[in-house]
Each structure stands twice: as structure tokens, then as C-alpha cells.
Amino acid sequence: NFRCRSAFKLLEIDDKLRVLQPGHSVVDCGAAPGAWSQVAVQRVNSAGTDSELPRGTVVGIDLLNIPPLDGAHFLSNHDVTDPATHAKLLELLPNNRAHVILSDMAPNASGFRELDHEKLITMCLSLVDLAGKILQPGGSLVCKYWDGIFVHKLQEKLSSVFGSVRTLKPNASRKDSAERYFLARIVNKYRII
Numbered sequence: 001n002f003r004c005r006s007a008f009k010l011l012e013i014d015d016k017l018r019v020l021q022p023g024h025s026v027v028d029c030g031a032a033p034g035a036w037s038q039v040a041v042q043r044v045n046s047a048g049t050d051s052e053l054p055r056g057t058v059v060g061i062d063l064l065n066i067p068p069l070d071g072a073h074f075l076s077n078h079d080v081t082d083p084a085t086h087a088k089l090l091e092l093l094p095n096n097r098a099h100v101i102l103s104d105m106a107p108n109a110s111g112f113r114e115l116d117h118e119k120l121i122t123m124c125l126s127l128v129d130l131a132g133k134i135l136q137p138g139g140s141l142v143c144k145y146w147d148g149i150f151v152h153k154l155q156e157k158l159s160s161v162f163g164s165v166r167t168l169k170p171n172a173s174r175k176d177s178a179e180r181y182f183l184a185r186i187v188n189k190y191r192i193i
């Protein structure tokens, strides 16, 4: 039983692209009420449900309260864009590194589409800075955005930090909404062929 329908979007993305692996450390940004974290806990085995598999870590952050969840650490009433949050986050991550950053964050909608779009892009841009500090080599970032005129700014910044960026529109996301996701992965610069 998931806390929110949004779980199905992450399940769909992960079934297709295998972002979350057992043993991974995951940061879930904008985690309340906790449905994406529920999916992450299952996929990275952070509750230790399967004793044969490595045990992962899930840290969720939200401005709101996030009800407790077995297998997850939550930083409720924390702002993802605040450096004080980053310091606490690092302490909770094994080796101070994450394999995956998830963001389903959204600003409170003002009702003005362009303005909300721009606010969310600004939030996503700050996540790219965080990713640069805490992601493992080979790490991934999944972030929600609302389509609009500033998307190219985010896409350019993602491309400069990550080697590979793709746009996703899960079937579970309403067709008539501007909601999209970027999946960005750090491609190792030097590969042995």
C-alpha cells in the first residue's frame, strides 16, 4: 500500500531504466508523504527485507512532516536548498556519498504557470549543485520539472555535469500536465572498451 499515487511514476521509471539497485544510497528530495521513499526502500533493500541482498540507505527530505517509514531516515521540516540540510544529509549517507538523488519536489502552485515553471527550474538547478557534491561516480539524478521556456537552462546544466540526460513522461503522469522528469547519469569519463 503506497501513501500516494506518485509511487507508480517512480515504479514505472525504475522498471524501465533500473535506477535503484539493492545496496544503493538514495536521497529523496521533497519526500512527503513518503510514497517515493516506500518504493526506494523496497528497491534498495534498506529495511533489510531480503537478507541475501546488500542493504541500502534511504534519506528523505521535506519542508513538511514525513510520517516514519521502516528503512528510511527522514529530515522533516528541512529545506533541500539550505546548506545546513546538506551537512546533516552527508552524515546520514555511508561514505558521505549517494548513488541516486530523486526529486519529486514542487513549489506551492501560484496558479501562474510560467512563474511556477520558473520556480521549479530554479529548485532543480540547485539540486544539480548538490548532485555535484554528493553523487558517486556513475550516480544518477531523477528530477521532476514542469515544461516551459526555461527547460533548456536546466538541460544545459545537467548535460555539463552528467554525461547522459534523458526526458521521461511516465504513463502514470497525466497526459495533459506539463510534468516531466529528467534522468541524468554520470557517465565515467574514461571507459575501458
Ligand code: SAM
Pocket: 003, 004, 006, 007, 029, 030, 031, 032, 033, 034, 035, 036, 037, 061, 062, 063, 064, 078, 079, 080, 081, 104, 105, 106, 107, 108
Ligand atoms: N514524492 C512524494 C511522494 O511520493 O510521497 C510527493 C512529493 S510532493 C509532489 C512535493 C513535495 O516537495 C511537497 O511535499 C513539498 O513540501 C516539497 N518541497 C517543495 N519545496 C521543497 C524544498 N525546498 N525542500 C524540501 N521539500 C520541498
